[in-house]
Amino acid sequence: MFRFKNGTGAIYSVNNPIFNKIGLFFTVIILLVILSQLLFFLRPWQKIKEAKVSTFQMDYRQVLKRINLNVGDPYWLWAGQEQAVKNRVKNDRTIRSISMKMNQKGFVTVAVTENLTTGYIQKGQHWYRLDQNAKSRSGIVQPDGQAPVYTNFQIGSKVLKNTIKAYLLLDKVMRSDIGQIIYSPIKGSQKRLALIMNDGNLVYINASEMNRRMDLYPQMLATMEKKGIQTGVIDLEYGGFARKFQDSDKHLLDSASYTKNQSSQKSSSSKK
Known part of the structure; x- marks a missing residue:
């Protein structure tokens, strides 16, 4: 439907079913693209296959327990959660900083900089x-x-x-x-x-x-x-x-x- 004004100020509208179908088609395409991007990011079929932890002193199991990450967790649960991981240990005196990276195959790498007990x-x-x-x-x-x-x-x-x-x-x-x-x-x-x-x-x-x-x-x-x-x-x-x-x-x-x-x-x- 198109609406426009003429010189007298009157409003006219044109309801064209062809244009409506084209508009609907492109809307569906856009929604499908957004949905596919979301599925590609969250990967609901994927699980965490392996978690590698880099520490100097701490046991890797301590780190995984503190951030509550387990092998077998759904991929989507940890997608984009890098900042959330940092927040989970911000009050932990033994950890100075932490970073997490995850690839599309479900492999997680966690790097920890510790406040060491020497x-x-x-x-x-x-x-x-x-x-x-x-x-x-x-x-x-x-x-x-x-x-x-x-x-x-x-x-x-x-x-x-x-x-x-x-x-x-x-x-x-x-x-x-x-x-x-x-x-x-x-x-x-x-x-x-x-x-x-x-x-x-x-x-x-x-x-x-x-x-x-x-x-x-x-x-x-x-x-x-x-x-x-x-x-x-x-x-x-x-x-x-x-x-x-x-x-x-x-x-x-x-x-x-x-x-x-x-x-x-x-x-x-x-x-x-």
Whole structure:
């Protein structure tokens, strides 16, 4: 139908069924295009096939649980939900930032930047969590065994900062193997560290060499086994050799009875 005015101001209308059908046809086409675009975006037949999570410290299952994402979820449930995922963890103290990407085949990638817990340090009667900058956070009841205890360090000291920096360069498996890090300088080595491992061994090493020389640890375990040493000392400060405990080593271990007990509990629970 067309409406127009002539010079006298009268309104005329023309009702043409052909034009009406053409208009209806194009309207249907537009609606179909919009619907197809919507279906292509939401993909109601598609499900989440796989979720890959990139973290430094957190377990991937923790991340998926916190954003409530599960393999097998409908694709449309997560389409365009990148901002919603960020909102779900905005009050989570362990997560600094998070991003999510999803392709049309149902593969999800989640990248997490964490506020790391690099260990725990005791000041007076209270334990404090240390972040990646060697700064202490809120007081806690006791360490949870997921990161090492730092002993004989001053909070905020250069030695502690360098030690944490070296610790973070280790791979995830090696980091989880360390139960306690003791600043243990001696006359001939003012930067010596003593690492009490969760398997009961004691490692002497320098922080500046930790990332490079801790790669030798599995090899040294094999050497100990050949020598018939169940647990002992692995010295990676100068060269690399394994030996039995001496009195000075035992004294150091006795002073770390807290971690020693925690390590044995962790080791026994992991065997179960």
